[in-house]
Amino acid sequence: MPQSPGHAPQPIVSRHVAVIGAGAAGLVTARELRREGHSVVVFERGDQVGGLWVYTPNVESDPLGLDPTRTTVHSSLYHSLRTNLPRDSMGFSDYPFVAKDDPDRDPRLFPGHREVMMYLQDFAREFGIDELVRFETEVVHVRFVEEEEKWQIKSKQRHKETDDIFDAVVVCNGHYTQPLVSHVPGINKWPGKQMHSHNYRDPKPFQDQVVVLIGNSASAFDISRDLAGVAKEVHIAARTVQYETFGKQPAYDNLWLHPMIKNVCEDGSVHFQDGSFVIANIIIHCTGYKYHCPFLETNGFVIVDDNRVGPLYKHIFPPALAPWLSFVGIPFQVITFPMFELQSKWIAGVLSNRITLPSQEEMMEDVKAFYSSLEASGTPKRNTHALDDKQVKYNNWLAGQCGCPAYEDWRMEMYYATIKGRLAHLESYRDEWETQHLVLQAYKDFIKPASNQVSDGCVFP
Numbered sequence: 001m002p003q004s005p006g007h008a009p010q011p012i013v014s015r016h017v018a019v020i021g022a023g024a025a026g027l028v029t030a031r032e033l034r035r036e037g038h039s040v041v042v043f044e045r046g047d048q049v050g051g052l053w054v055y056t057p058n059v060e061s062d063p064l065g066l067d068p069t070r071t072t073v074h075s076s077l078y079h080s081l082r083t084n085l086p087r088d089s090m091g092f093s094d095y096p097f098v099a100k101d102d103p104d105r106d107p108r109l110f111p112g113h114r115e116v117m118m119y120l121q122d123f124a125r126e127f128g129i130d131e132l133v134r135f136e137t138e139v140v141h142v143r144f145v146e147e148e149e150k151w152q153i154k155s156k157q158r159h160k161e162t163d164d165i166f167d168a169v170v171v172c173n174g175h176y177t178q179p180l181v182s183h184v185p186g187i188n189k190w191p192g193k194q195m196h197s198h199n200y201r202d203p204k205p206f207q208d209q210v211v212v213l214i215g216n217s218a219s220a221f222d223i224s225r226d227l228a229g230v231a232k233e234v235h236i237a238a239r240t241v242q243y244e245t246f247g248k249q250p251a252y253d254n255l256w257l258h259p260m261i262k263n264v265c266e267d268g269s270v271h272f273q274d275g276s277f278v279i280a281n282i283i284i285h286c287t288g289y290k291y292h293c294p295f296l297e298t299n300g301f302v303i304v305d306d307n308r309v310g311p312l313y314k315h316i317f318p319p320a321l322a323p324w325l326s327f328v329g330i331p332f333q334v335i336t337f338p339m340f341e342l343q344s345k346w347i348a349g350v351l352s353n354r355i356t357l358p359s360q361e362e363m364m365e366d367v368k369a370f371y372s373s374l375e376a377s378g379t380p381k382r383n384t385h386a387l388d389d390k391q392v393k394y395n396n397w398l399a400g401q402c403g404c405p406a407y408e409d410w411r412m413e414m415y416y417a418t419i420k421g422r423l424a425h426l427e428s429y430r431d432e433w434e435t436q437h438l439v440l441q442a443y444k445d446f447i448k449p450a451s452n453q454v455s456d457g458c459v460f461p
């Protein structure tokens with residue numbers, strides 16, 4: 001029978017745990033849970049592991065991704081996508097993402113998306129995770145059954161529905177599938193087309209078109225460069241600029257960066273806030289995604305409000321349902337895979353009673369204090385889960401809880417070196433990496449014996 005957190009240490013126990021999703025988060029969560037001695041079932045609606053990194057040329061019937069009846073396509077990858085971080089920084093702590101001596105693989109430091117998928121599939125095979133996954137099985141309803149103090153999961157495989165009972169559920173369903181679309185004044189009468197970057201795959205359909213992209217994220221940057229090769233004109237409308245300056249982009253004769261769109265008109269014009277305008281054929285919203293867990297019933301204990309999933313203790317446990325419900329992968333502006341690993345080690349240790357959580361009240365107080373600190377620093381609610389500079393402290397806190405060594409310095413140095421590299425070589429930062437010593441440092445760590453990498457508290461047979 002599950003125990004409440006905040007009590008005196010309990011005997012080590014094994015739980016029956018459901019993991020929803022077999023992307024990077026679900027895979028490493030399954031591994032950590034199993035290492036800790038739990039029994040695990042992974043539900044995956046796709047037909048292979050890898051999540052977002054499983055590229056598909058398919059797009060959704062509603063290019064804006066707003067129609068709730070559409071069949072969802074999970075991945076948001078475009079054909080040309082390469083990682084935006086060096087591969088070595090992305091890998092799990094004890095399964096490095098190093099180049100393979102294999103002509104079928106992509107050895108680049110910032111490899112294409114297929115290489116990441118293959119890394120994740122290798123990882124799943126290496127640790128026997130495939131055998132825990134129920135493929136083509138979509139979780140349609142998750143609820144806590146009070147009388148049994150267990151979770152009931154209803155899943156659907158083709159037309160067959162199945163109910164299963166678990167002690168705990170870990171949600172790893174990703175958050176780059178449900179488009180967030182910006183409001184453009186006058187859009188209802190504007191005659192052009194609109195789509196979200198979620199449904200962009202390659203530039204061919206945009207031949208000789210005038211395209212306006214909204215947003216200045218990594219996707220907007222990549223897609224604008226992709227399009228500039230075939231479109232007549234490409235215009236990016238950005239709230240702020242990080243690396244570039246407004247105006248015509250130096251390396252192109254058909255790519256401009258503008259301030260945000262003011263409004264659009266019936267004659268096809270798109271007006272920017274600086275008074276300039278263009279007549280455009282299509283607007284692509286590169287405006288991000290929403291957290292979306294349509295299957296989860298929590299009686300209001302977890303809600304999504306303005307992109308804040310909460311209340312969550314340390315972005316993971318809803319205090320009222322801890323530790324029986326948890327989330328891996330909520331924070332963004334992070335190096336994702338190693339953070340997923342630490343989050344899932346913590347969850348696994350808490351579920352087995354090896355690690356003790358504070359009481360529900362203490363966790364709630366911590367969440368409230370965190371929200372107050374965000375307010376005091378003027379951080380908008382929608383950035384509750386943006387970690388960026390705070391990720392080292394966060395990861396080291398998790399590592400401390402788990403008894404693992406501190407987060408490796410070279411990972412964050414690679415993160416910052418990438419930002420610096422983009423400033424110096426905007427168009428070619430992926431191929432002009434100047435800090436080879438960081439790669440060497442990472443390799444030194446990779447070849448250390450396992451006992452040096454992971455402390456006793458962390459290694460399980």
Ligand code: FAD
Nearest residue numbers: 021023024025044045051052083084138139173174176329
């Ligand atoms: P996902 O990979 O999205 O996996 C979630 C899984 O859950 C999927 O397999 C899905 O099918 C399954 N699922 C969802 N709902 C259900 C359900 N109801 N029932 C059953 N299964 C379900 N990160 C980096 O570190 N480096 C990068 O270069 C990088 N580039 C990116 C580029 C783009 C365009 C985007 C959108 C993100 C990028 N990221 C990058 C971040 C990326 O999201 C993470 O690296 C990571 O892959 C997310 O893993 P995840 O497991 O949380 O989610």
